Amino acid sequence: MPVTLERIPGQEERLILSMGPQHPSTHGVLRLVLDLEGETVVRALFDIGYLHTGFEKSFECKTYSQGITLTDRMDYLAPLSNNLGFCLAVEKLLDLEIPPRAQWIRVLLTELTRIQSHLVWLGTHAIDLGAMSVFLYCFREREDILDIFEMVSGQRMMTSYFRIGGLALEPPLGWLKRVEKFVRMFPNRLEEYEALLTRNPIWLRRTKDVGTISGKDAIAFGLSGPCLRGSGVDWDIRKKQPYSSYEKFDFEVATRPEGDVYARYLVRLEEMRQSLRIVQQAMEGLPEGPIKTKAPHIVLPDREEMKTSIEALIYHFKIVSEGFHPPLGEVYQAIESPRGELGFYVVSDGSPKPYRCHVRGPSFANLQALPKLIEGRLIADVVACIGSIDIVLGEVDR
Amino acid sequence: MSADFETNLVLKKLREFSPAAIEDARDFRNELTLYLRPAFLRRACEFLRDAPGLRFEFLADLTAVDLYPNEPRFEVVYHLLSLETAERLRLKVRVSGENPQVDSVVRVWPSANAFEREAFDLFGIRFEGHPYLRRLLLPEDWEGHPLRKDYPTEGYR
Numbered sequence: 214m215p216v217t218l219e220r221i222p223g224q225e226e227r228l229i230l231s232m233g234p235q236h237p238s239t240h241g242v243l244r245l246v247l248d249l250e251g252e253t254v255v256r257a258l259f260d261i262g263y264l265h266t267g268f269e270k271s272f273e274c275k276t277y278s279q280g281i282t283l284t285d286r287m288d289y290l291a292p293l294s295n296n297l298g299f300c301l302a303v304e305k306l307l308d309l310e311i312p313p314r315a316q317w318i319r320v321l322l323t324e325l326t327r328i329q330s331h332l333v334w335l336g337t338h339a340i341d342l343g344a345m346s347v348f349l350y351c352f353r354e355r356e357d358i359l360d361i362f363e364m365v366s367g368q369r370m371m372t373s374y375f376r377i378g379g380l381a382l383e384p385p386l387g388w389l390k391r392v393e394k395f396v397r398m399f400p401n402r403l404e405e406y407e408a409l410l411t412r413n414p415i416w417l418r419r420t421k422d423v424g425t426i427s428g429k430d431a432i433a434f435g436l437s438g439p440c441l442r443g444s445g446v447d448w449d450i451r452k453k454q455p456y457s458s459y460e461k462f463d464f465e466v467a468t469r470p471e472g473d474v475y476a477r478y479l480v481r482l483e484e485m486r487q488s489l490r491i492v493q494q495a496m497e498g499l500p501e502g503p504i505k506t507k508a509p510h511i512v513l514p515d516r517e518e519m520k521t522s523i524e525a526l527i528y529h530f531k532i533v534s535e536g537f538h539p540p541l542g543e544v545y546q547a548i549e550s551p552r553g554e555l556g557f558y559v560v561s562d563g564s565p566k567p568y569r570c571h572v573r574g575p576s577f578a579n580l581q582a583l584p585k586l587i588e589g590r591l592i593a594d595v596v597a598c599i600g601s602i603d604i605v606l607g608e609v610d611r
Numbered sequence: 612m613s614a615d616f617e618t619n620l621v622l623k624k625l626r627e628f629s630p631a632a633i634e635d636a637r638d639f640r641n642e643l644t645l646y647l648r649p650a651f652l653r654r655a656c657e658f659l660r661d662a663p664g665l666r667f668e669f670l671a672d673l674t675a676v677d678l679y680p681n682e683p684r685f686e687v688v689y690h691l692l693s694l695e696t697a698e699r700l701r702l703k704v705r706v707s708g709e710n711p712q713v714d715s716v717v718r719v720w721p722s723a724n725a726f727e728r729e730a731f732d733l734f735g736i737r738f739e740g741h742p743y744l745r746r747l748l749l750p751e752d753w754e755g756h757p758l759r760k761d762y763p764t765e766g767y768r
Contacts, residue, residue, distance in 0.1 A: 265748040
């Protein structure tokens with residue numbers, strides 16, 4: 214029996230509508246139960262779990278290194294952010310220091326991930342509200358970023374490129390040229406999107422004063438990321454609790470006080486500009502040096518070294534066949550993913566597999582605010598609100 | 612307890628508020644973990660949320676850990692964040708395996724709603740006072756709680 218809303222006695226003329234799970238504007242397999250009075254949503258309930266695959270259970274029977282591959286598949290629009298969150302958590306558990314070059318490349322790629330994820334959001338959000346062409350433009354630029362990902366990791370989406378202790382391998386020659394080309398081209402493209410939407414009267418009518426939430430409520434409901442900043446709360450983990458050398462980069466945190474769909478739109482657009490600034494700085498100041506930390510019992514040795522050194526071969530065998538043993542303990546590492554606070558809570562019992570690994574998905578928490586955003590509003594606004602909180606159902610259901 | 616625990620502001624304030632609430636305190640990789648006694652949970656949470664200088668207004672995460680076959684079997688874990696001081700804090704409550712239940716904190720932080728439902732769904736821990744404690748990710752008629760350690764990872768049940 215699927216989840217439903219009980220009818221209120223005396224309100225029989227109201228319509229209980231099931232929206233989804235197969236609905237083009239729910240951004241995945243989200244099902245909403247709406248109690249409608251005419252076209253007004255009186256009550257709303259979300260029903261999730263259609264994509265539940267038990268990632269958290271799977272973590273418990275994989276070694277730490279194998280666990281990275283699971284993280285890609287949760288938030289499939291921001292795979293590198295998820296890789297980073299998990300790697301940082303395990304590195305904190307192991308107390309590892311990451312070489313600057315690896316940190317810089319991580320920052321560069323996660324910021325490209327942010328742009329890429331925001332592009333998918335913008336395209337789908339716009340198509341939901343009837344602006345077809347924006348979608349095509351956004352996916353054109355997204356493809357450029359995915360090409361860069363493919364270049365460095367061999368995969369467009371399921372990258373698994375960040376490893377515990379650094380990166381999987383040195384990026385190929387010429388990759389920075391591709392990044393540079395993108396950085397040069399992208400500001401103009403952003404102008405194009407803005408020209409289509411920012412002052413478009415239809416867009417304004419559909420997004421302004423729609424789905425408003427105050428900063429206080431946003432905090433209480435656990436909203437994070439652009440949704441929180443769109444309600445005027447100046448909170449960005451990259452600034453307030455910097456990780457992976459973010460304190461060395463110069464960027465601004467975009468906030469808007471209005472708290473409506475339009476504010477969240479402006480925040481994300483500004484975030485793309487700021488991300489581009491970070492990418493540029495990371496590219497220009499990219500340090501030389503190793504891409505992996507020196508910890509032979511944790512980090513796989515280079516292929517060349519394995520051919521000449523018996524120790525390296527033994528370590529390689531141990532890491533691949535058994536894994537490494539972190540100390541007893543537990544850590545929580547939060548990063549600013551494109552959607553908000555992405556937290557990994559890892560508990561170690563000293564064995565090569567995590568005893569427990571919990572993922573605090575930003576989409577999961579952000580979704581909770583949805584009924585508050587849409588109750589009392591027209592059914593057409595539901596679609597605008599879903600788009601504006603930018604959920605990825607793979608991460609919601611895990 | 613080490614000297615660090617004597618000077619920690621969070622610990623000091625919470626001790627002043629209710630000395631009996633804290634069962635234990637641990638520190639690992641500069642992350643403070645406080646074990647609270649279940650009876651004091653909700654009041655301690657309200658205090659941590661509202662106390663000036665602490666203001667843990669943001670419940671970042673809520674989950675559980677199964678320590679099977681140890682008893683008390685479960686630990687419910689709360690990750691708090693103060694947007695004012697940019698501090699994080701981990702709270703834990705020990706819950707018995709025979710009758711796994713603990714006070715809900717939805718009234719303290721509305722964001723706990725889905726997290727508690729998730730923990731109820733996957734661990735079978737009941738949160739007393741939760742407004743809508745139903746399964747969240749699994750179907751209503753699912754048997755068992757998959758994140759428990761005695762739940763198999765493969766094969767037929």
